[in-house]
Amino acid sequence: QKEVEQNSGPLSVPEGAIASLNCTYSDRGSQSFFWYRQYSGKSPELIMFIYSNGDKEDGRFTAQLNKASQYVSLLIRDSQPSDSATYLCAVKRGAGKSTFGDGTTLTVKP
Amino acid sequence: DGGITQSPKYLFRKEGQNVTLSCEQNLNHDAMYWYRQDPGQGLRLIYYSQIVNDFQKGDIAEGYSVSREKKESFPLTVTSAQKNPTAFYLCASSPQSPNEQYFGPGTRLTVT
Numbered sequence: 001q002k003e004v005e006q007n008s009g010p011l012s013v014p015e016g017a018i019a020s021l022n023c024t025y026s027d028r029g030s031q032s033f034f035w036y037r038q039y040s041g042k043s044p045e046l047i048m049f050i051y052s053n054g055d056k057e058d059g060r061f062t063a064q065l066n067k068a069s070q071y072v073s074l075l076i077r078d079s080q081p082s083d084s085a086t087y088l089c090a091v092k093r094g095a096g097k098s099t100f101g102d103g104t105t106l107t108v109k110p
Numbered sequence: 111d112g113g114i115t116q117s118p119k120y121l122f123r124k125e126g127q128n129v130t131l132s133c134e135q136n137l138n139h140d141a142m143y144w145y146r147q148d149p150g151q152g153l154r155l156i157y158y159s160q161i162v163n164d165f166q167k168g169d170i171a172e173g174y175s176v177s178r179e180k181k182e183s184f185p186l187t188v189t190s191a192q193k194n195p196t197a198f199y200l201c202a203s204s205p206q207s208p209n210e211q212y213f214g215p216g217t218r219l220t221v222t
Contacts, residue, residue, distance in 0.1 A: 032209055034210055034211070036211075042215070042216075043200055043213040043214060043215050043216045044153070044200070044211075044213050045213065046210050046211070046212065049209075049210050088152065088153070090211075092209055095141075095160065095206070095209065096158070096160065096166075097143070097155055097158050097166075097168060098155075098209075098211065099155075100145075100152045100153040101152055102151060102152035103152055
């Protein structure tokens, strides 16, 4: 079992819809959770991070964390074609290294 | 401008040669990281450093070496012992808190 698991996709949604990206993790001691976006051929860029159970909103993005279920998700409202990318989930236990999932590829169709 | 720079963007080497990838940051971050990404795959951690003159092996350190003599710099050497060195190499740095990582533009290494 991988430490951080994501559906590889591709996930396809129409423009204007809500895209839902999911991530599960195996280490119950994980404390910090991050979402990154990576366009094809480019390096990852941070979208947002979350530490506490519940929702955290930033513009069109909402991260949801449920530590009891070991589950973190990213919702993208009003999806745009420019949101088409691979989304990476990362999990960290304390200081030190993060563990990344393999990413979910999202395609937003006009 | 604050950020992370990696050079060169593309690098070609012959098999059996060592090659050093540069990574510099002016974000005043304590921690720095090296990742490898193969096509269609996620990020795999090679080495990381949380403080100058100290570094730890990641999940795939064999065939690689690093140094951290300055806070701003974390060069990665890909040695001839690395069996499949062709990949996209990403350097990142992070502050102590909240530990989010900022990535450089990456170096694409091709070894033939």
